[in-house]
Amino acid sequence: MTMLTDAPRRRQIEDVASALFRASGYSATSVRDIARALDMQGASLYSHMASKEDVLWSIVDRAASAFEEAAELALEAAPARDPRARVMALVRAHVGVIARDPGQASVFVAEWRHLAGDRRAAILERRDAYEARLRSLLADGMAAGEFALADPAIAATFLLSALNGAATWYREDGRMSADQLADQYADLALRTLTEDTR
Amino acid sequence: MTMLTDAPRRRQIEDVASALFRASGYSATSVRDIARALDMQGASLYSHMASKEDVLWSIVDRAASAFEEAAELALEAAPARDPRARVMALVRAHVGVIARDPGQASVFVAEWRHLAGDRRAAILERRDAYEARLRSLLADGMAAGEFALADPAIAATFLLSALNGAATWYREDGRMSADQLADQYADLALRTLTEDTR
Numbered sequence: 001m002t003m004l005t006d007a008p009r010r011r012q013i014e015d016v017a018s019a020l021f022r023a024s025g026y027s028a029t030s031v032r033d034i035a036r037a038l039d040m041q042g043a044s045l046y047s048h049m050a051s052k053e054d055v056l057w058s059i060v061d062r063a064a065s066a067f068e069e070a071a072e073l074a075l076e077a078a079p080a081r082d083p084r085a086r087v088m089a090l091v092r093a094h095v096g097v098i099a100r101d102p103g104q105a106s107v108f109v110a111e112w113r114h115l116a117g118d119r120r121a122a123i124l125e126r127r128d129a130y131e132a133r134l135r136s137l138l139a140d141g142m143a144a145g146e147f148a149l150a151d152p153a154i155a156a157t158f159l160l161s162a163l164n165g166a167a168t169w170y171r172e173d174g175r176m177s178a179d180q181l182a183d184q185y186a187d188l189a190l191r192t193l194t195e196d197t198r
Numbered sequence: 199m200t201m202l203t204d205a206p207r208r209r210q211i212e213d214v215a216s217a218l219f220r221a222s223g224y225s226a227t228s229v230r231d232i233a234r235a236l237d238m239q240g241a242s243l244y245s246h247m248a249s250k251e252d253v254l255w256s257i258v259d260r261a262a263s264a265f266e267e268a269a270e271l272a273l274e275a276a277p278a279r280d281p282r283a284r285v286m287a288l289v290r291a292h293v294g295v296i297a298r299d300p301g302q303a304s305v306f307v308a309e310w311r312h313l314a315g316d317r318r319a320a321i322l323e324r325r326d327a328y329e330a331r332l333r334s335l336l337a338d339g340m341a342a343g344e345f346a347l348a349d350p351a352i353a354a355t356f357l358l359s360a361l362n363g364a365a366t367w368y369r370e371d372g373r374m375s376a377d378q379l380a381d382q383y384a385d386l387a388l389r390t391l392t393e394d395t396r
Binding site: 024025026027028110113114150151154155157158159160161162163164165166169176184185187188191192193194 | 222223224225226308311312348349352353355356357358359360361362363364367374382383385386389390391392
């Protein structure tokens, strides 16, 4: 067995906690459940984490960063004046983050509300900023005559709900690869934004 | 103050529990929290309910019935051979159930997994049957050449995630009426299913 430094051990704790939070929810998962899944004693687990909320925060913060960075990179690489390509790039990036770590994404989507105080406020702010970025892409597309939307804010919410749904059901060992999921979701998302002209 | 018979009292308990489960999650809500919100003693609350899970079951079962009955009525009233009209009718019915009682719908969407045993199995089966109905409407639309979908199962999941998202954010006192929400979501849903022909 390889020696683990603290960083990978901590990451291992977060991964196990993500899986448990995804399956049973944050509140229904105890520190003892996490320790048991790692074959550790509770006391020794506490040498790697201050509290259950501390682990939740690490997972949610890491997920938020993953979504933000993927969006940033995707939009830098996408053509500046092609709203369709930009939305497709953002959707593919978003779905890619979910597919790479559905446990982490599912905790971000469903369990962030168990954070309190400043942490909760910080995540709410980052979620809002992320959604605002999508809204602004939709508004760009409307201005360019590419998207026909009655209400870009509602469309952005509709889309993010659809995409985030994948966090609860997607499995890396399931019938779809991450690329297939991204292709299908990007296609469905683009249709949602464009007028049915038949 | 009017005398309450047991049935409305029980319904009142379920409504208060729905709101608390929606805000904090099922696991994080105690029977004491429910009693406090109703200004009741825990012991007196237990004369109206066997357990917290019993209340969860009532809410989820009632929500499932509301979705099923609304879909049934909407599809009976919709033209038999018009897949677009049938999907629109189902989406409007689904969104209507959410808008009429977002608390109940949100518990159905997010908290059903806290049910155990037969109850959990029964709800899973009803959710599957409901999703299968949407899938079959999508397949009808593909057969009729109305919808162009690479994978109707994925499209059905995408759509239900988008619609169910409204359960977490929709407020009866917010800026949109239930009808406006249904109109917008039905429009976005229909676009999602139809080919972008530009």
